[in-house]
Amino acid sequence: MVTTALDARRARRIAEQxxxxxxxxxxxxxxxxxxxxxxxxxxxxVASLTPTYSGCPAMAEMRAGVAARLQAAGYPRVEIRxxxxxxxxxxxxxxxxxxxxxxxxxxxxxxxxxxxxxPVPLVLSPxxxxxxxxxxxxxxxxxxxxxxxxxxxxxxxxxxxxxxFEYVKEI
Amino acid sequence: xxxxxxxxTLAEGHEDDTRWAYGTGFEDPLHGVDAAVPxxxxxxxxxxxxxxxxxxxxxSAQRLAEWTTRAPELEEEVALANIGLDLxxxxxxxxxxxGQVDGTGRDEDAYAYFRDxxxxxxxxxxxxxxxxxxxxxxxxLVFAAWRLAHFERLTAHRxxxxxxxxxxxxxELAYHRQYAAEWAVxxxxxxxxxxxxxxxxxxxxxxxxGELFTAYDVRDEVVxxxxxxxxxxxxxxxxxxxxxxxxxxxxxxxxxxPLLAELQGVARAHPExxx
Numbered sequence: 001m002v003t004t005a006l007d008a009r010r011a012r013r014i015a016e017q018x019x020x021x022x023x024x025x026x027x028x029x030x031x032x033x034x035x036x037x038x039x040x041x042x043x044x045x046v047a048s049l050t051p052t053y054s055g056c057p058a059m060a061e062m063r064a065g066v067a068a069r070l071q072a073a074g075y076p077r078v079e080i081r082x083x084x085x086x087x088x089x090x091x092x093x094x095x096x097x098x099x100x101x102x103x104x105x106x107x108x109x110x111x112x113x114x115x116x117x118x119p120v121p122l123v124l125s126p127x128x129x130x131x132x133x134x135x136x137x138x139x140x141x142x143x144x145x146x147x148x149x150x151x152x153x154x155x156x157x158x159x160x161x162x163x164x165f166e167y168v169k170e171i
Numbered sequence: 172x173x174x175x176x177x178x179x180t181l182a183e184g185h186e187d188d189t190r191w192a193y194g195t196g197f198e199d200p201l202h203g204v205d206a207a208v209p210x211x212x213x214x215x216x217x218x219x220x221x222x223x224x225x226x227x228x229x230x231s232a233q234r235l236a237e238w239t240t241r242a243p244e245l246e247e248e249v250a251l252a253n254i255g256l257d258l259x260x261x262x263x264x265x266x267x268x269x270g271q272v273d274g275t276g277r278d279e280d281a282y283a284y285f286r287d288x289x290x291x292x293x294x295x296x297x298x299x300x301x302x303x304x305x306x307x308x309x310x311x312l313v314f315a316a317w318r319l320a321h322f323e324r325l326t327a328h329r330x331x332x333x334x335x336x337x338x339x340x341x342x343e344l345a346y347h348r349q350y351a352a353e354w355a356v357x358x359x360x361x362x363x364x365x366x367x368x369x370x371x372x373x374x375x376x377x378x379x380x381g382e383l384f385t386a387y388d389v390r391d392e393v394v395x396x397x398x399x400x401x402x403x404x405x406x407x408x409x410x411x412x413x414x415x416x417x418x419x420x421x422x423x424x425x426x427x428x429p430l431l432a433e434l435q436g437v438a439r440a441h442p443e444x445x446x
Contacts, residue, residue: 048203054339055260059200081203084264084335087342119392120319120345122352124403145246146350147253155246171342 008039014073015047021061022150025104028062032092035083044077045070050088053151053171090152090170107134107156107167133158134165143167199278200263204332206271212329218273219292221333222282223419224321225265226293228258229283230427231314233434234301243304250350254311257343264336271332284438288428295418296379298427302372305358305365309372312351313380316396319344320389352400359404366406373401373409381413 015037016029028034028049036048047066051059063080070078090109093101098108110129132139138160145155146169153166208214235255242248266279275281296314301307322344325337358365384390401408416422438444 051200051260051339053257053260053343054264054336055256055258057256063202079203082201084201084204084339085331087335087339115341118323120323120341120348122316122348122396122399124352124356124399145250146346147246147250149249151253151256155249169346171346 008037010073011039011045011070011075012037014069014075015045015066018062018065018069021058021065022152023101023106025100026093026097028066030094030097030100032094032097033062033088034066042077043075044079045075046079046081048081048083050083052088056151088171090168093168101168102134105134105165106153107131107165109168109170112170131156131167133161133163135163136161141165199267200260201267201271201332206332208272209329209331214272214274217330217333218269221265221269221272223292225262225269225282226291227297227314227318228262228265229434230291230293230297230430231255232259232262233430234297234299234307235311237301238307247304251307254315254347254350257340257347261336261340261343264339265333268330268332268336272330280438284435285442288423288431289421291418291423291427291431292421293418293423293427294379294382295414295416295422295424295427296376296383298418298424298430299375299379300426302375303368305368306372306375308351308354308358309369309376311347312355312400313376313383313393313397315344315347315351316393317383317389319348320392324389348396352396355400356404359401359406369404370406373406377409378412378414380409380411382417382419385417385419 015034016027018028018034020026020028020031020033023031031052033050033052034047035050036046038046040046047070049059049062049066059082066080067078089112091112093108101108110131130139131141133141136158138158140159141156142159143154143156144164148155148166152168152171154169155164156167157164208217232255235251235258238251239248242251262283263279266277266282269282270277270279296310299306299310302310319341322337322340326334326341328334328337355369358369360366383393398408418427
């Protein structure tokens, strides 16, 4: 079988369109978990995925989703690889992904904290972070819980329109 | 084939529908990761280290999950369950790494479900019953601070898989420690009752601190965190009175076996089930 650069790009485009199981408004590419797609000379598509959090229960679904889409598109041989290094960061969510999150009422993350080598400092004073309400845009919001319905989200509420909303945490 | 329903796509791989109730044969979480052990790394020692770190996480995850439907508020229940889920994920990766390198080829389930209490190497702090919310928070503070300090050092481990698991874990554990530290300050600096209970919790964890500081030199860092938090909460530092024995050598309290009975019951009753 002869593979071409065009085939490789097509395989990549197909894998990129697979929706995230937990945030289906995002593709795996938007979320930054699809790290690499390549086409081997024998026609095998190799797709590399990285988990968002160690306990992300959606990894198996992501693998199955990528394999199923590629197979349906005419690539019978698909190999999915897990990549742990470098660890996923919310900074990898694409600008498109951030826009889609906001459109669906989920506040996108700010920049992930830069981490120096050595012990991780403990900050006890409340960190003031401005997260505008994704519904009404008002800046007056507060965190209700740092943990939400999925590992990657926190719970917030808007003090102006009183709506609760989710917020993708910086990590 | 409908990938609009990814969960159904998963199920299609299984001929026997009756197994659906147990899950869908989850793949190795290290699927496709290069399993080679670098030259100069002792595979037996690496496997043993991965198992101890995984046991700490699995047993803690089980205790945290016990708070589900019992926490003071829904938000705390969600938080404790999320922290448990992170730890469970770390345990799965670490057991899988152990199975790759110890020569037995065991999968994560073999370690989690088919070992008895005497074979577990978790620290005893992790297996103590949840007690009240104050005890669970204080225990989580100590555990997360210790594990974070330990994992931060492990990011430089010569085994690239363990180093990568640790680098991922550091980000999660920083959130866990932050959550527990903020609650400990709030409880210590709260009502007379919350203060009394938090103070008691610090006394209750004190005998189990000694066990945490044997393998790596993380004691100073953990003690510094505890000092910061207790000062902010207006609480006394726990007095350091190590108990003899160690979970690291398989000497556990009587609380581990019942915890494992609940954790392992279904898997042992249906050893052929696909998860």
